[in-house]
Amino acid sequence: MSVSTDVNPEGPQAQTAVVNDFVITFCTINGSGSATANSTLMRAIFKMGVPVSGKNIFPSNIQGLPTWYSIRVNKEGFLGRKEHDQIIVAMNPATFGKDLEFLDPGGVVFYSDDIKQPTMREDLVYYAMPVKKLIRNAEVPPTLRDFIANMVYVGVVAQLLNISLQAIYDALNFHFKGKKTPVESNFNVIKAAYEWAAENLEKKDPFRVEPMTATDGYILADGNVAGALGSIYGGVQFFAWYPITPASSLAESLIEYLPQLRTNAETGKQNYVVVQAEDELAAIGMAVGGGFAGMRSMTSTSGPGLSLMAEYLGLAYFSEVPVVVWDVQRVGPSTGLPTRTAQGDMTEVYFMSHGDTNFVMLFPGSINECFEMGWKALDLAERLQMPVVVLSDLDLGMNQWMTPKFRYPDRPMDRGKILWEDTFDKFLSEHDGKWGRYLDVDGDGIPYRTVPGNRHPRASYFARGTGHDEFARYDEDKHVWERVFDRVGQKYQTAKQYVPDAAVSIQEGAKFGILAVGSTDQSIQEARHILEAQGIHSDYLRVRAIPFTQTVEDFLSTHETVYVIEVNRDGQLKQLLSLTFPELAGRLRKMTKMDGLSLSAEWIVNELTSQEDKKL
Amino acid sequence: MTEAPGSTGQTNLAGLTRNDYRGAPSTLCQGCGHNAISSQIVAAMYELSVLPEEVLKFSGIGCSSKSPTYFLGRSFGFNGLHGRMPSLALGALFADVSMHAIGVSGDGDTASIGIGQFKHLVRRNLPMVYIVENNGVYGLTKGQFSATAEKGLSLKKEGTNLYDPVDICMEAMVANATFIGRSFAGDPKQVKELIKAAFSHRGIAVLDIISPCVTFNNKDDTVHSYVFGKEHEVRLHDLIFTPARDTLTIEDYEPGTAKDVELYDGSTITLRKLEKDYDPTNRVEAWRVLEESKEKRELVTGLIYVDTKSRSMLDYYKLPEKALNRMTEAELRPGVETIDRINELMF
Numbered sequence: 001m002s003v004s005t006d007v008n009p010e011g012p013q014a015q016t017a018v019v020n021d022f023v024i025t026f027c028t029i030n031g032s033g034s035a036t037a038n039s040t041l042m043r044a045i046f047k048m049g050v051p052v053s054g055k056n057i058f059p060s061n062i063q064g065l066p067t068w069y070s071i072r073v074n075k076e077g078f079l080g081r082k083e084h085d086q087i088i089v090a091m092n093p094a095t096f097g098k099d100l101e102f103l104d105p106g107g108v109v110f111y112s113d114d115i116k117q118p119t120m121r122e123d124l125v126y127y128a129m130p131v132k133k134l135i136r137n138a139e140v141p142p143t144l145r146d147f148i149a150n151m152v153y154v155g156v157v158a159q160l161l162n163i164s165l166q167a168i169y170d171a172l173n174f175h176f177k178g179k180k181t182p183v184e185s186n187f188n189v190i191k192a193a194y195e196w197a198a199e200n201l202e203k204k205d206p207f208r209v210e211p212m213t214a215t216d217g218y219i220l221a222d223g224n225v226a227g228a229l230g231s232i233y234g235g236v237q238f239f240a241w242y243p244i245t246p247a248s249s250l251a252e253s254l255i256e257y258l259p260q261l262r263t264n265a266e267t268g269k270q271n272y273v274v275v276q277a278e279d280e281l282a283a284i285g286m287a288v289g290g291g292f293a294g295m296r297s298m299t300s301t302s303g304p305g306l307s308l309m310a311e312y313l314g315l316a317y318f319s320e321v322p323v324v325v326w327d328v329q330r331v332g333p334s335t336g337l338p339t340r341t342a343q344g345d346m347t348e349v350y351f352m353s354h355g356d357t358n359f360v361m362l363f364p365g366s367i368n369e370c371f372e373m374g375w376k377a378l379d380l381a382e383r384l385q386m387p388v389v390v391l392s393d394l395d396l397g398m399n400q401w402m403t404p405k406f407r408y409p410d411r412p413m414d415r416g417k418i419l420w421e422d423t424f425d426k427f428l429s430e431h432d433g434k435w436g437r438y439l440d441v442d443g444d445g446i447p448y449r450t451v452p453g454n455r456h457p458r459a460s461y462f463a464r465g466t467g468h469d470e471f472a473r474y475d476e477d478k479h480v481w482e483r484v485f486d487r488v489g490q491k492y493q494t495a496k497q498y499v500p501d502a503a504v505s506i507q508e509g510a511k512f513g514i515l516a517v518g519s520t521d522q523s524i525q526e527a528r529h530i531l532e533a534q535g536i537h538s539d540y541l542r543v544r545a546i547p548f549t550q551t552v553e554d555f556l557s558t559h560e561t562v563y564v565i566e567v568n569r570d571g572q573l574k575q576l577l578s579l580t581f582p583e584l585a586g587r588l589r590k591m592t593k594m595d596g597l598s599l600s601a602e603w604i605v606n607e608l609t610s611q612e613d614k615k616l
Numbered sequence: 617m618t619e620a621p622g623s624t625g626q627t628n629l630a631g632l633t634r635n636d637y638r639g640a641p642s643t644l645c646q647g648c649g650h651n652a653i654s655s656q657i658v659a660a661m662y663e664l665s666v667l668p669e670e671v672l673k674f675s676g677i678g679c680s681s682k683s684p685t686y687f688l689g690r691s692f693g694f695n696g697l698h699g700r701m702p703s704l705a706l707g708a709l710f711a712d713v714s715m716h717a718i719g720v721s722g723d724g725d726t727a728s729i730g731i732g733q734f735k736h737l738v739r740r741n742l743p744m745v746y747i748v749e750n751n752g753v754y755g756l757t758k759g760q761f762s763a764t765a766e767k768g769l770s771l772k773k774e775g776t777n778l779y780d781p782v783d784i785c786m787e788a789m790v791a792n793a794t795f796i797g798r799s800f801a802g803d804p805k806q807v808k809e810l811i812k813a814a815f816s817h818r819g820i821a822v823l824d825i826i827s828p829c830v831t832f833n834n835k836d837d838t839v840h841s842y843v844f845g846k847e848h849e850v851r852l853h854d855l856i857f858t859p860a861r862d863t864l865t866i867e868d869y870e871p872g873t874a875k876d877v878e879l880y881d882g883s884t885i886t887l888r889k890l891e892k893d894y895d896p897t898n899r900v901e902a903w904r905v906l907e908e909s910k911e912k913r914e915l916v917t918g919l920i921y922v923d924t925k926s927r928s929m930l931d932y933y934k935l936p937e938k939a940l941n942r943m944t945e946a947e948l949r950p951g952v953e954t955i956d957r958i959n960e961l962m963f
Contacts, residue, residue: 043963046963171963174963219959219962219963220962220963221962221963225962229958232950233949233950233955234949235943235945235948235949237940237941237943237948238707238710238711238940240703240707257958261950261954261958262948262950263934264936267936268934269934269935269936270933270934270935270936271935271936271940271943271947271948272940273710273933273935273940275706277703277736278732278733278736279732281700281703281732281733282700282702282703282706282732282733282736283703284703285696285697285700285702285703285704285706285707285733286703286704286706286707287707288696288704288707289694289696289703289704289705289706289707289708289709290707290708290710290711291707292694292704292707292708293672293707293708293709293710293711293712293941294711294712294941294942295707295710295711295940295941296948297707311697312697312700315696315697319694405955405959406955406958406959406962407955408952408955409949412945413945413948413949415945420942450692451692451711451941452672452692452708452711452712452715452941453711453712453714453715453939453941453942454669454692455667455669455670456669457668457669457690459669460668460669460690460691460692460693461692461693462673462684462685462692462693462694462695463692463693463694463695464694464695465695465697466695473640474640474685
């Protein structure tokens with residue numbers, strides 16, 4: 001096929017260059033090794049100092065189904081999902097026709113020249129790539145050919161978009177951890193394709209990457225790695241887990257980084273334990289056992305696993321065991337869409353387990369907050385002696401985001417109220433010789449705990465889910481039950497002073513408020529920026545924890561209309577706000593979308609505009 | 617109940633009296649087999665001179681699982697969820713690996729809802745004594761069939777049991793348990809010696825103890841009753857446990873009449889031959905006696921199987937001397953200098 005420059009005469013002609021502002025989507029088949037190619041291009045752009053993010057839309061399958069990877073390049077640093085693409089790389093014949101629909105008019109199509117063309121849109125620029133031919137000519141072992149085929153588009157795209165070959169080399173070197181053979185074999189293919197494109201393709205589109213310095217001080221990372229690292233800096237000691245998408249890579253990151261960060265250099269001894277459990281019922285049981293016994297204890301899962309953990313979390317709540325659960329949310333109910341994102345577990349966690357329970361919930365809204373809440377969650381759990389659930393999601397957890405470098409914890413660890421032999425004696429002398437595991441002496445609802453291994457002959461107690469008195473003795477007396485249970489409830493009020501406060505952003509003359517949690521932050525910020533340019537100003541509060549803090553109540557009190565934006569069907573955050581602040585519930589407007597994708601700024605702008613219009 | 621030499625009031629090598637090993641008064645039924653087992657745990661711990669502060673107690677849900685309150689009142693304990701004591705114990709034991717653990721479960725708790733966690737605990741060889749107080753019936757919910765109930769058993773409100781029972785010892789064998797004993801609450805001396813040996817084993821020690829439910833399942837002709845146990849118990853051997861410090865006092869038996877098994881902590885269990893030879897280190901023999909006792913409807917008791925060579929779960933981790941739960945911020949939080957390196961590892 002010699003139609004490598006077959007531009008429709010009616011189509012777009014050379015226009016003003018569009019620099020560092022486009023979305024390119026790679027349409028491939030999963031299991032074909034495209035992840036390496038895509039991340040190489042993204043890292044190369046990042047290396048050039050240009051803000052970039054990557055989103056993987058993948059099937060629940062290992063090999064053979066369509067998968068899409070979108071890289072957004074944006075000089076202003078807005079990196080949320082976009083509704084349309086400017087460029088696609090079409091490698092999957094099965095989806096070619098559909099893939100073209102992603103493109104804005106004037107968009108660009110790089111496609112493998114073995115794709116037999118159905119009708120093509122005439123408002124696009126096409127570049128055909130002779131993938132098979134270039135691979136045949138490359139010096140690559142035959143067994144690797146399929147995997148390296150994707151490197152052809154890396155070279156062609158790099159040439160046409162002006163992405164530096166040196167930056168690509170650096171990205172490959174990073175990916176293959178400096179291993180010369182794979183770096184060189186991949187780079188040779190990229191270079192050959194790059195040179196082929198330079199000689200054979202005529203640039204017909206306006207999109208370009210130009211170096212910037214906007215990534216200084218930033219890294220590329222995903223939320224699961226960040227959460228794992230944050231937990232390590234939080235001193236996580238015991239971690240039990242069971243594989244589940246999209247949470248598995250959090251566990252695997254702990255397995256990767258714990259040995260290097262938490263092994264004693266002199267003795268070679270480890271001060272952590274990771275156990276892959278037989279199921280989530282056991283994973284949470286192990287984590288609760290570890291927390292009861294005084295280790296910083298944690299597990300990670302997603303919605304289905306969390307359902308299985310509910311009963312043990314109820315026991316942990318009532319027996320007052322510190323434990324941290326990461327819930328990397330995906331689309332439910334049931335198996336749902338395991339590889340797509342959602343914020344649909346909020347009411348599940350809020351109401352989890354039988355009887356009256358309260359769990360502290362944390363909502364990281366960025367990669368850096370995943371790191372930060374990694375260590376803060378462990379502090380909170382021990383301070384409050386209760387389970388803490390961190391609600392991340394697939395978009396944060398598994399996608400690569402540009403984020404400021406991880407910051408070392410800015411405060412010492414909070415081990416909460418724990419007594420060892422010496423402090424136990426001191427406690428007794430200060431409290432008339434009296435200690436009870438469930439006796440509140442400070443008035444904040446939080447008693448002093450002891451843990452197994454404490455050899456003081458009076459330090460032990462028997463933990464249980466049945467009724468017990470302040471001294472942990474079995475008791476079914478109605479007064480004892482009420483007294484103890486109300487005191488446990490009091491801790492939830494105490495929690496408000498310890499949890500991360502909401503983040504508030506004010507615009508002068510705001511017409512309405514926006515309220516959200518978690519990963520929607522980027523797109524909401526962008527939407528507000530777009531609206532601001534149109535003269536529509538808004539205030540924005542991002543909840544970072546439940547129980548809701550005073551800041552949330554103040555925000556609701558001072559805004560007549562508050563749009564609650566979230567990625568689920570029923571408006572779960574709005575439901576929880578309405579329950580907590582019934583007198584303010586009338587101010588809340590539901591704004592939800594649940595199609596497995598993260599929200600885009602365009603959708604938010606459209607929704608806000610049309611809902612505001614309805615008010616007039 | 618058998619009182620060991622040195623009864624109430626006397627102190628053991630740890631300087632403690634028998635009273636220091638007791639718990640709260642039992643609230644189980646008069647005559648419940650579980651109470652007899654609790655007493656033997658107290659006796660065994662006293663005679664072993666164990667510090668109660670160095671023992672952790674666990675249980676699930678059911679009558680049996682209430683019993684850890686009734687022994688070792690100075691030990692920490694956790695009454696977990698139904699069938700999920702194994703995971704709880706596993707997590708807790710890593711906090712301080714110098715501790716010992718005793719778990720008490722029942723046939724409902726282990727063989728029904730808890731069979732999965734039980735098997736996984738066994739395959740991991742977590743060092744703990746895992747006692748199943750086996751009475752073939754759910755007591756706390758008032759008399760339903762358990763998974764160990766004999767086929768054909770009739771209960772007041774339940775009709776007749778249609779299914780073959782789960783055999784705890786066989787399940788333990790399949791999962792490669794490293795210590796398996798079966799006993800009978802009506803044979804307190806053997807229960808006590810088995811508990812002592814189990815406590816000295818480095819690995820999972822499963823004790824399936826037939827413990828009659830006097831309220832719901834104690835008819836004379838049923839396998840979980842006192843009368844049946846008394847009439848059909850077949851001891852594989854007489855067990856004599858000798859702690860490490862006393863090994864010089866091990867009696868000499870006539871050649872061929874006894875077998876010694878040295879346990880992890882240097883203590884010894886001497887198995888005195890009864891009618892036939894029995895070698896509990898032989899897996900095939902273990903299967904044979906379990907199968908034969910089933911066929912003959914006998915209650916075979918004793919040390920069914922022991923493997924003192926396998927590593928315990930804790931031995932697979934390079935843990936420091938200092939207990940993990942005593943680690944401080946200085947030990948747990950990587951130094952500030954590491955954060956730059958970590959950031960470089962990203963991109």
